[in-house]
Amino acid sequence: MRKTMTGLLAGVGLMWACGTSAQAQELTIFWAEWDPANYLQELANEYEAQTGVKVTVETTPWADFQTKAFTEFNAKGSAYDMVVGDSQWIGAASEAGHYVDLTDFFTKHNLTQVMAPATVKYYAEYPSNSKKYWSVPAEGDAVGWSYRKDWFEDPKEMEAFKAKYGYDLAPPKTWAEMRDIAEFFHRPDQKRYGIAIYTDNSYDGLVMGVENAIFSFGGELGDYQSYKVDGIINSEKNVKALELYRELYGFTPPGWAKSFFVENNQAITENLAAMSMNYFAFFPALVNEASNPNAKVTGFFANPAGPNGEQFAALGGQGISVISYSKNQEEAMKFLEWFIKDETQKRWAELGGYTASAKVLESPEFQNATPYNKAFYETMFKVKDFWATPEYAELLIQMNQRIYPFVTAGQGTAKEVLDSLAADWNATFAKYGRNK
DSSP: OHHHHHHHHTOGGGHHHHOSOTTOOEEEEEEESSHHHHHHHHHHHHHHHHHSOEEEEEEEOHHHHHHHHHHHHHTTOOSOSEEEEETTHHHHHHHTTOBOOOHHHHHHHTHHHHBOHHHHHHHTBSSTTSOOBOOEEEEEEEEEEEEEHHHHTOHHHHHHHHHHHSSOOOSOSBHHHHHHHHHHHOBGGGTBEEEEOOOOOSSSHHHHHHHHHHHHTTOOSOOTTTOOOTTTTTSHHHHHHHHHHHHHHTTSOTTOTTOOHHHHHHHHHTTOEEEEEEEGGGSGGGSOTTTOTTGGGEEEEOOOBOTTSOOOEEEEEEEEEEBTTOSOHHHHHHHHHHHTSHHHHHHHHHHTOOOOBHHHHHSHHHHTSSTTHHHHHHHHTSEEOOOOSTTHHHHHHHHHHHHHHHHHHOOSOHHHHHHHHHHHHHHHHHHTTOOO
């Protein structure tokens, strides 16, 4: 019956307003198993105290998250009322009808302005530039950098660096400076290395790492509206970016060909590298002396600019969506209305969640709350993301298969790799009828 109503209403965004269970007293949010989910449960407990509606954040290990979520979606199950899903899911989930259309909700609450615009574009909107929205930015995240302040601020190191490179040693403002600093601190005979970057090709680690370079070099992955990739993914800017990423790999610790967020935090905690790439979501462990003996001398900076001054970062994090098959959509929408309030977003940040609220991000209170919040604020207004089309998994596998041998083993040239990737993606988009 509910499915029939969905079709008749010609817009699932209206469905919640018609009510499916106005008296719902319990809601379930599905998310992956990590600290932000625990913070959301704490926030949800405060919602229960205010409204009497119990909200349970049900989690599963990251390795099972996508499979378990889409198994439930495809079965049109009502086990979950909301999901904090990956940004790449939006295309698949919206085209299949799994997510409630939140466009009217966005308009009513002016969310394109309330939330940092870049986060709305990549956490919420699909198709690109369509002004149709499917998720509320929830856990903002992106790639940033940590570094060893004690190494950088050592007077002898500063003197030696300036003598060699002609400028002061400081957190890099450009990728070229980052390359110099990585080279300077790369001392295998001392078991000290220059930099830790993402290289794991099991999911999106390596691709996100390379995206940080591509976007800041002024490159793009393709045209997200026309699906054109020729001359974009294999542009000269992207070639230069990939070449530099390959060069940085030469300054990583030994055995760094399968490294992601765990190893990149260890690069700082175990005195391996001067600088380390990672999601902001994993930086709390670096300011905790219990998990990082170098916590007092660990600093943070935003992804540096490319050769022409452009500065972007690869998006992490997730938006929260209402599931089309939930029997409690009306109550779920009430929770979202509470979640987007300024005071709730402020509280979300206080608990440890990464807010995407522009007002909270811009506040001095937020930026001074941790050693990395200012870098996070700077980053969340300049994030970009991978393809969000339903076939994103195939595109991700193809990119991993092409760039991994080049980055970690120097096989082929960056131009050859990206030309081949353009051919792969053209074939995939043709298979799905995208590039008409």
